Amino acid sequence: MGAIAAAVQACRKRIAAACAEAGRYAECARLLAVSKTFSAEAIREAHACGLTAFGESYLSEALGKLDALADLPLEWHFIGPLQSNKTRPVAERFAWVHGVEREKIARRLSEQRPATLPPLNVCVQVNVSGEASKHGVPPEQALSLAHLVASLPGLRLRGFMAIPESSTDIATQRIRFSLPRILLEQARAEGLPVDTLSMGMSADLESAILEGSTMVRVGSALFGARHYQEEGELP
Ligand SMILES: *Cc1c(COP(=O)(O)O)cnc(C)c1O
Numbered sequence: 001m002g003a004i005a006a007a008v009q010a011c012r013k014r015i016a017a018a019c020a021e022a023g024r025y026a027e028c029a030r031l032l033a034v035s036k037t038f039s040a041e042a043i044r045e046a047h048a049c050g051l052t053a054f055g056e057s058y059l060s061e062a063l064g065k066l067d068a069l070a071d072l073p074l075e076w077h078f079i080g081p082l083q084s085n086k087t088r089p090v091a092e093r094f095a096w097v098h099g100v101e102r103e104k105i106a107r108r109l110s111e112q113r114p115a116t117l118p119p120l121n122v123c124v125q126v127n128v129s130g131e132a133s134k135h136g137v138p139p140e141q142a143l144s145l146a147h148l149v150a151s152l153p154g155l156r157l158r159g160f161m162a163i164p165e166s167s168t169d170i171a172t173q174r175i176r177f178s179l180p181r182i183l184l185e186q187a188r189a190e191g192l193p194v195d196t197l198s199m200g201m202s203a204d205l206e207s208a209i210l211e212g213s214t215m216v217r218v219g220s221a222l223f224g225a226r227h228y229q230e231e232g233e234l235p
Contacts, residue, residue, distance in 0.1 A: 004042065007222045008049040015216065019210035029200070030208050034059065034219030039225040040068040044047070046222065047072055049136045055079040055098070055217055059086050066093055079161075079217060081135055084098045088112045091154070096121040096160040098198050098217075101137050106149050111152030122149050123161035129177045132165040142183050143190065150192055159184055159196030159214070166203060177211035185231055 001009075011031060019028045034055040035043050043054055043065060052073065056062035057080030066076060077096040084104055090097060091112035100106050100122050113120050124145050127136030129204040137145050142160060160183050164176035180197055187194045200208025202221035209216065220226060 002045060003224070004045045005049045005160070006222075008046060008051060011221055014205060014221075015209065018206040020021055021206075022203055022210045022212075024209070028171065028206075029213050031220050032079075032215050032217045033196075034079065034201075034217050035065070035223065036080070036219065037228060038219075038223045040065045042223055043069060044186065051075060051222075055219075056083075061087060063089060063093070069125070084108055090183045091120060092117075094120070096123070098157070099121045099125045099135065100149065101125045101127075101135060103148055106145070106152060106155065110152035110154035119154055121158045121196075122155045123159050124149060124157075124181050124198060125161045125163075126183060129165035129178050132158065135162065136162065136224070138207040139179060139183060143187060146194070147190070156220050157192060157194060158186070159194040160196065161198035163199075163201075166202075170207055171233070173207035174177045174211055177204075177208050181212040 012044045015029050015031060016026050016146060017145055019026050032053045032055045033046050036057040053075040055077040066153055076094045078090045078094045081099055082090060083104055086106040088104060091109045092114055097120060098190045120228045124142055125136040126142045127133050134152055148158055149155050160180045167173050180199055184194055184197055196215055197213050198215045200213045200216035202218050205216040205218060
């Protein structure tokens with residue numbers, strides 16, 4: 001078995017064990033393979049292991065891979081920070097955007113989504129770490145942005161995404177993941193048709209699943225350590 005196949009199997013086991021511990025059904029959390037910095041060939045290998053959803057953070061790098069892999073039925077998720085002058089290719093070529101944090105970005109994505117495609121699936125990114133992160137809306141603004149996304153014709157609101165400040169302490173991880181879970185419950189109570197909590201990465205997917213994650217975004221645990229090409233390119 002190749003390295004990626006073994007890693008996919010190990011990761012599926014971790015997800016299944018966490019779902020069991022949480023008392024949730026075995027496939028309660030989807031595995032989004034985060035392929036940023038990894039080659040189209042690595043993605044082909046992961047697809048051969050049964051993975052179909054891939055996450056990318058850097059637009060130009062991603063578009064090259066979308067072209068190279070156009071023969072495969074892959075579902076592409078844009079998970080990086082998105083500048084307003086770069087929304088069009090995302091609206092035209094991706095199925096999901098996880099990091100929507102501004103009304104302007106949401107409106108542009110909706111306007112630019114081709115009418116021939118289903119609405120773009122969107123998660124509102126919530127800043128659960130306060131000063132420690134510059135990305136995401138403050139929790140108290142997340143519901144109003146969610147309502148706005150839900151009202152736009154080119155978008156389909158799916159839920160919330162969060163990248164908490166990392167911690168090796170399980171209790172701390174869980175407290176940080178509980179906030180998006182509470183927001184999802186509030187959104188439901190307000191009548192929003194949400195079904196997705198995008199949270200948990202290689203180091204903390206178990207805690208995220210225990211707090212209700214429905215999609216874990218896993219990169220290094222599947223593909224190995226990342227090597228960035230240029231300085232300043234870190235997410
Ligand atoms: C890179 C990245 C991941 C994957 O992180 P790993 O620790 O390699 O699993 C998940 N989510 C986002 C938004 C990322 O940028």
